[in-house]
Amino acid sequence: MIQKKICILGAAGVGKTSLTAQFVYSKFSEKYLSTMGVKIDKKVVTVDDTSVNLMIWDIHGEDKYKKITNSYLRGSAGILTVIDGTRAETIQTAYEILERVHRDIGKIPNIFLLNKHDLSDAWDINEQALAELKKYGNPIYTTSAKTGEHVDSSFQKLTKMLIKP
Amino acid sequence: MSNDATQQHEEAMQALRRLLFEQESTRIDRLEELLNNQELHAQEIAKILAEAVQIRSRSDNKLGQALTPAVEEALKTSIARNPQPLSDALFPVMGPAIRKAIQSSIASMLQSMNQTLEHSFSAQGLRWRWDAIRTGKPFAEIVLLNTLNYRIEQIFLIHKETSLLLKHIALDPSHHEDADVVSSMLTAVQDFINDSFSSSENQGIESLRMGDLQVLIEQGPDVVLALVCRGNPLLSLRETMQTTIEDIQHEFHESLQNFEGETQPFETTDLILSPLLVADYQNKTKKGSAFKPLLILAAIMATIIAWSAWGYKQQAELKAQWESYVQQLSDEPGIIITQFQHHHDKYILTGLRDPLSHDPLDILQKTTLPQAQLELTLQPYLSLEPPFILKRATHILNPPPSMTLSLQGETLMLSGQASKAWLKQALDKAPLIAGITDVDTRSIIPELSLFERIRAVLKPDSGIQMKLEQDTLTLSGKTSSDWAKYAQQHIQKFPQIKQYQNKLTLIDSPNYVLKQAYKALRPPQSIRLRITPKMKLIARGSATDTWMNQAKQKVKNIAYISAYDDQGVSLSDDIILQRAIKALQPPQTVQLSLSNQTLLATGEAKQDWIDIANEQAIQLEGIDRFDNQVATWIDEDAILAAAIKRLQPPSSVSLSFSHGILSATGSATGAWISQAQEQFVLVDGVHSFYSNSLKNTAEGWTDIQKRINNINIIFPNSIAKVSPDIQKEITMAAFLFKQAQTTESKSQLHIKSLHSNTANFITFLRLKAIQKELEKHGIASQHIKVISYKTDAENTSQVIHFALEVKSNRP
Numbered sequence A: 001m002i003q004k005k006i007c008i009l010g011a012a013g014v015g016k017t018s019l020t021a022q023f024v025y026s027k028f029s030e031k032y033l034s035t036m037g038v039k040i041d042k043k044v045v046t047v048d049d050t051s052v053n054l055m056i057w058d059i060h061g062e063d064k065y066k067k068i069t070n071s072y073l074r075g076s077a078g079i080l081t082v083i084d085g086t087r088a089e090t091i092q093t094a095y096e097i098l099e100r101v102h103r104d105i106g107k108i109p110n111i112f113l114l115n116k117h118d119l120s121d122a123w124d125i126n127e128q129a130l131a132e133l134k135k136y137g138n139p140i141y142t143t144s145a146k147t148g149e150h151v152d153s154s155f156q157k158l159t160k161m162l163i164k165p
Numbered sequence B: 001m002s003n004d005a006t007q008q009h010e011e012a013m014q015a016l017r018r019l020l021f022e023q024e025s026t027r028i029d030r031l032e033e034l035l036n037n038q039e040l041h042a043q044e045i046a047k048i049l050a051e052a053v054q055i056r057s058r059s060d061n062k063l064g065q066a067l068t069p070a071v072e073e074a075l076k077t078s079i080a081r082n083p084q085p086l087s088d089a090l091f092p093v094m095g096p097a098i099r100k101a102i103q104s105s106i107a108s109m110l111q112s113m114n115q116t117l118e119h120s121f122s123a124q125g126l127r128w129r130w131d132a133i134r135t136g137k138p139f140a141e142i143v144l145l146n147t148l149n150y151r152i153e154q155i156f157l158i159h160k161e162t163s164l165l166l167k168h169i170a171l172d173p174s175h176h177e178d179a180d181v182v183s184s185m186l187t188a189v190q191d192f193i194n195d196s197f198s199s200s201e202n203q204g205i206e207s208l209r210m211g212d213l214q215v216l217i218e219q220g221p222d223v224v225l226a227l228v229c230r231g232n233p234l235l236s237l238r239e240t241m242q243t244t245i246e247d248i249q250h251e252f253h254e255s256l257q258n259f260e261g262e263t264q265p266f267e268t269t270d271l272i273l274s275p276l277l278v279a280d281y282q283n284k285t286k287k288g289s290a291f292k293p294l295l296i297l298a299a300i301m302a303t304i305i306a307w308s309a310w311g312y313k314q315q316a317e318l319k320a321q322w323e324s325y326v327q328q329l330s331d332e333p334g335i336i337i338t339q340f341q342h343h344h345d346k347y348i349l350t351g352l353r354d355p356l357s358h359d360p361l362d363i364l365q366k367t368t369l370p371q372a373q374l375e376l377t378l379q380p381y382l383s384l385e386p387p388f389i390l391k392r393a394t395h396i397l398n399p400p401p402s403m404t405l406s407l408q409g410e411t412l413m414l415s416g417q418a419s420k421a422w423l424k425q426a427l428d429k430a431p432l433i434a435g436i437t438d439v440d441t442r443s444i445i446p447e448l449s450l451f452e453r454i455r456a457v458l459k460p461d462s463g464i465q466m467k468l469e470q471d472t473l474t475l476s477g478k479t480s481s482d483w484a485k486y487a488q489q490h491i492q493k494f495p496q497i498k499q500y501q502n503k504l505t506l507i508d509s510p511n512y513v514l515k516q517a518y519k520a521l522r523p524p525q526s527i528r529l530r531i532t533p534k535m536k537l538i539a540r541g542s543a544t545d546t547w548m549n550q551a552k553q554k555v556k557n558i559a560y561i562s563a564y565d566d567q568g569v570s571l572s573d574d575i576i577l578q579r580a581i582k583a584l585q586p587p588q589t590v591q592l593s594l595s596n597q598t599l600l601a602t603g604e605a606k607q608d609w610i611d612i613a614n615e616q617a618i619q620l621e622g623i624d625r626f627d628n629q630v631a632t633w634i635d636e637d638a639i640l641a642a643a644i645k646r647l648q649p650p651s652s653v654s655l656s657f658s659h660g661i662l663s664a665t666g667s668a669t670g671a672w673i674s675q676a677q678e679q680f681v682l683v684d685g686v687h688s689f690y691s692n693s694l695k696n697t698a699e700g701w702t703d704i705q706k707r708i709n710n711i712n713i714i715f716p717n718s719i720a721k722v723s724p725d726i727q728k729e730i731t732m733a734a735f736l737f738k739q740a741q742t743t744e745s746k747s748q749l750h751i752k753s754l755h756s757n758t759a760n761f762i763t764f765l766r767l768k769a770i771q772k773e774l775e776k777h778g779i780a781s782q783h784i785k786v787i788s789y790k791t792d793a794e795n796t797s798q799v800i801h802f803a804l805e806v807k808s809n810r811p
């Protein structure tokens, strides 16, 4: 079977761990347990008759005290960059992370996830910010780790991008 | 008188002295006594001794030096008299020190002794065999259970770059489950530690330990090998791991370089890896049974007891040891001891010694006796014992290695091969050697011919021809350059050879190898082969891929080729492909490739291109099959159009679409927004609907009024049942009414019905049914008002319609 390593990146608390938990175990919790270092899960995803064993590296959130280290990213075939839809400032962190990935690892397939879409009252991302994000030319999904919105389909899409670039 | 007078005079003087010096005189007497009386002396010194010692010790350490012999002597005497008090006093210090020494020596002895004990305890082995028969378990398992020192339970072969698991082998198959996660985690832990302690990349962790389990990690350039081990492995395991990595790096070099996540090619690594598992079972996982350490412990305890006893008997034993040393020397050929004396800690030996005998000091070194105590006075002499005669002869004659010397009586026997020159000098010198009277040369084999000697040195293969004519040596045949070099160097050692003709064909020379390559690969004319000095074979030109694949295989069988580079070989298929591209004119987003007469198209294109390509591709020459994997081009405009058609946005809303996201901006009613949120999934190609920046405008009350007033229900003749169609209308009315209520809570829903005189009862039933339906939608009866109109027209279709009104205080 084909194996691929992917990384879930983004600012702290945007829902990386929750998205992984929803994808792998179909579970969600309101509790916030900040990830230290990295947590690794796996799930077999099938796209167009090809089964891929995804090794999902859920990496600690980036903040100004703790940058994501390159060694975790090394060998990654693709990434999911998570943005918290209720905190527009997490877009900036996403950009910074992505720039670093491009510089150190190269242009690997990426998908942006605008997470916590279920919290529409607190939604903080306007058209202009969205337009800016689209300029990257990477697919964008609105997701919710809580309701499961687009969680499967976004992982599925990334896998597809990995095996059919 | 004179006598008397002197007497008197003396007495007078004494009286005078007494008068004058009575006091002083007693004091002098006291001083005198003080000086002469030893006992008083001691009393005085005792008064100041402690202070004096202190003062002196402060200024230098002479006092200590001076006291040492006395203290040593005192200790000796004390021990000789009764060792108990001293040993009691020393015990608290010695106890822990001895324990520590024992612990570390037990630890280091255990490992080395275990292995030797292992094999001698065959009784144990027999018992295990019996256990195996009795319990029906395999013997190996019994041994393992009884002797487990360590065993490898799992092997992880990990791709270094991606941390993906290439191969996993486990004793217990249930461990397979999460091996891939473990593999990633192991790498992450390594990364974490490297980052945290900022050690250099290549200096990864070598082991992790958790209780009885240990993970041993060794790194190669592309792979990491991790062994999960129970117990304490031997150090040599590390080496085995390294060679295993080297083997894998070597054998799977290509697959490792091209690794994209496909682990299938590494299935066969188990051939290389499993020996790690098995070998450790059989050879290294042994440990003595529980009583062996006890045995050793007992041995050590015994040694310690003996050691303390030896402390008391030291003196006597030391002497005995010296005596045994002297005995040893006397037994030594070529040494004669004539006198052995013990004098003041010194042992003095006198005698004779042949210079060729063993050095007495070397022999001393093998004992524990201190060399400082030995004084040797040995006069040189020539021993006539046979071994010495032989030694002396060897020393003087210096025979070549091919010669053997032996002695029969006083005759020196020479055998083996020797040059004439050596033989001559041997015959001259031998009779002069002490102990030799005759030389026997009958067993000497005349020396080999020059040709044979050269042959013996060069050891040429059977494929090599050697020719010696006068002083010219000719070598011909096939050989490696190593041997050719070897030959060239060694020929120089024969001064008789003046010329060397080298006609050797070097089978590892680039030219020869290239010829072999042409023979083996049979390249088509369009291919040119070349070889670099480093023996890399390079192919250029064009060929079929069948040839290329075969060549790749065959090249492996050609000796001395270090690498094969066929990147410069273009497929002849290229031509076919070029034609296909010309004919099909694919857009830039489409990639075409050709293999095995199959044209493969990937990427994205408009549907019409896909259709046309499907038709035309197979008609092209050289293409048997068209594998069209091109995805239909996502036409964002078309998707947007479809979305508009499906969602029917009001003019206040503008929709846009990109990257699968449909975004709506502007303003719309809540009803439209919720309808759109439900329905956007029905539009192909849209995966998200982004409506957060859409303003929600409530519909005006009058708008709703208008819409409700437009709702009519028509019952078929004489039927009071609510049909699905009617139900739909009522639902709509209820929905609108509820909206009206949110802006105006006092809204009233009027149900107006037209009916003829004759149909009163059925009208009543119909109105009741409608009211009931409305209640189902949560509209209470106090908000509903029924109004009936009579018409005169006969047989009018029964029409009921809704109207909306606000009671009293609405202006």
Ligand SMILES: Nc1nc2c(ncn2[C@@H]2O[C@H](COP(=O)(O)OP(=O)(O)OP(=O)(O)O)[C@@H](O)[C@H]2O)c(=O)[nH]1
Binding pocket: A010, A011, A012, A013, A014, A015, A016, A017, A018, A019, A029, A030, A031, A032, A033, A034, A035, A036, A059, A060, A061, A062, A115, A116, A117, A118, A119, A143, A144, A145, A146, A147
């Ligand atoms: N409502 C809602 N809450 C979410 C969603 N995703 C995550 N959360 C909550 O957000 C908090 C943080 O989620 P995590 O998944 O732990 O965030 P993280 O990105 O892994 O955080 P770090 O590990 O610290 O970087 C938790 O309280 C989650 O319950 C979502 O889609 N909707």
Ligand SMILES: [Mg+2]
Binding pocket: A016, A017, A018, A033, A034, A035, A058, A059, A060, A061
């Ligand atoms: Mg987390």
